[in-house]
Structures are given as C-alpha cells and as structure tokens.
Amino acid sequence: MYLAVGVLATGAYFLLPTQTAQYVLRLLAVGSTSAAFVAGIVMHRPKRPLPWYVLGFAMLMPVLSSLTYVYYVAVLGIEPPRASVADAFFIATYVCVAAALLIFQSRRLARDRASTVDPIIVAVGVGMLAWVFLMEPYATDPSLPLLQRLVSIAYPLMDLVLLAVVVRMLLVRGERPFAYYAMVTGVVSLLIFDAAYAATVLFGTYKTGNPIDALELLLFVFTGVAVLHPSMADLSDKTVLEPETRLTRRRLALLAAASLIAPILVALQWARGETIDVPVLVGGSVVLFLLV
Numbered sequence: 001m002y003l004a005v006g007v008l009a010t011g012a013y014f015l016l017p018t019q020t021a022q023y024v025l026r027l028l029a030v031g032s033t034s035a036a037f038v039a040g041i042v043m044h045r046p047k048r049p050l051p052w053y054v055l056g057f058a059m060l061m062p063v064l065s066s067l068t069y070v071y072y073v074a075v076l077g078i079e080p081p082r083a084s085v086a087d088a089f090f091i092a093t094y095v096c097v098a099a100a101l102l103i104f105q106s107r108r109l110a111r112d113r114a115s116t117v118d119p120i121i122v123a124v125g126v127g128m129l130a131w132v133f134l135m136e137p138y139a140t141d142p143s144l145p146l147l148q149r150l151v152s153i154a155y156p157l158m159d160l161v162l163l164a165v166v167v168r169m170l171l172v173r174g175e176r177p178f179a180y181y182a183m184v185t186g187v188v189s190l191l192i193f194d195a196a197y198a199a200t201v202l203f204g205t206y207k208t209g210n211p212i213d214a215l216e217l218l219l220f221v222f223t224g225v226a227v228l229h230p231s232m233a234d235l236s237d238k239t240v241l242e243p244e245t246r247l248t249r250r251r252l253a254l255l256a257a258a259s260l261i262a263p264i265l266v267a268l269q270w271a272r273g274e275t276i277d278v279p280v281l282v283g284g285s286v287v288l289f290l291l292v
Helices: 002-013 019-044 049-076 085-104 106-111 112-138 146-171 180-200 211-226 232-237 249-259 261-271 278-291
Strands: none
Touching: 002 019, 002 085, 002 112, 019 049, 019 211, 019 232, 049 085, 049 211, 049 232, 049 249, 085 106, 085 146, 085 180, 112 146, 112 180, 112 249, 112 261, 112 278, 146 180, 146 261, 180 211, 249 261, 249 278, 261 278
16 A cells, blocks of 8 residues: 555656655655554564664655755755755765665574675775765866765765665675665665766756655665565565575676676776776776776
8 A cells, every 4th residue: 555655646646736745755665664653663673673773764764855955945945055965964964875775684694604795896886986976076167166066976886785785685695685776776776876876966957856756765765665564574574695605697797797897987987088997997896807
C-alpha cells in the first residue's frame, strides 16, 4: 500500500500547476517516510535497531531542508541560493545514509575485510570521472564564491562515498531479504538523480518539475517500503556469510571497468582538444593499480 501510494504521489507531482505545490507534495512525501520509520520500528521491533535509527535520522534531514526551500519559495518569493542552510541538511543526509549502511554491514566488515577493497577501486575510478565532468568546472570557476564551490563539490563527493558502500553491499555474498532490495533501489535512485541533476545544473537546463525529480522521490518511497516490510528485522539482525570472497565474473568485470576509466578519460580529453588533468588521472591510476 505504501509503495502504491508513493508511486501515485510521484506521478501526481508532475501534474501540479506550481512549483510551490510541488515543494509541498515533496515535503509530504519526505515526512511520510519519517512516519514509516516510526511505524516500522514499532511494529517489527528489530533486535539491532541502531542502523534503522540512523537511517531514520537521515530521512529527517530532507524534511528540514525542504522546509527551508519552502520558506524561500513560498514566504520570501525567491529561488533558494546555491549555498544555504538547506545544503547543510542535504549533505548531512548523505553522511547519515552512508553511516547506516555501514552499520548494517558492520559484522560483514569485521569478517570479510578483503571485499572492502573492491568498492574503493570502483569509487576511485568513478571519482576521476566525476572530477573531470562534475567537480572541476565548479572548482576552477573564479566567478563562484568559495562556499558555493565547496558545496557544489561536496555533493559528488558524498555520492562517491554512497557508491562505494552500495557496491560493497552488492558484491558481498549472503542472504538478501526483501528489505535489502528496497533499500538499495532507493539509494541507487538517489545516485542516478544526483548525477543527472549535477549535469543539468551545469548546463543550465534544470528547473523544478524536471522528470529526474521522480528519482529523488523514489528514494523516500523505497526506503519507506524497506522499513515497513517485515524482513527489515532480518536485514539488521542476521548475518549470513559465504566462507570466502570469490573472484566472480561480475566482480572481475566491475573492477576491469573501473580500472579502464583513467585511460578512457585521457583519450576522451585528447580527442576533444581539452587540457588533460595529468595530476588527477595519473594519481588516480596509481591508486587503482595499488589497490588491485
């Protein structure tokens, strides 16, 4: 029922006539996720509730951020500035989500340390890509204030942290309850939204009501589904591990793709006649080879 209502609300978001109405609906959607966390924890009573508490706190941060945005738009009648208190709440969301996912995996982290290297390799490879296309344009733009540049760079950095944590969740072998898939789907939706949002903002084509907004709303929908499903207790309480880390075809393909990002970026910048980011690409390549 929560999933159905959430999907319908996501569709209704694009039918609303004003940005103010869209902000209000988004606030209601985010608020419903916080209510879902209270209901899910009370109903299912996990023996190890700490990761759910941290994840629930993470879902509370967008409520505060949304209230800040609504205040700017509805009360002050202006677009929110690019670097404001709302951004601080949003960045705290990423930190708390990453912390919650790590707590979910804490027992696996203690017993299966070898698989921790793989997501770092992926994060370094994707990080070089993110630097060239998403971070460097802001970092080298002298027209932007320092605070705005730092905020613009902080979002891709937080995405890289989340990506590493999610990749580790996907690679570790073991039992996966339904709540696992719902939670990972929500986080992946956020990562795709952030990449698309950063690209559209960079090219000046984003505005509220863009189709990519659906991906951000689905984060809250699927996270609420995860905590309401009875398997949420299994996700936090049980730990089923394979006896050893195996170099599967999926793992090998992922590591190979991450390692190839650096030479592909060099070739791409050379073909476009752009200045090659030698320190970043050489440094990233060295780190990748050492990790491998």
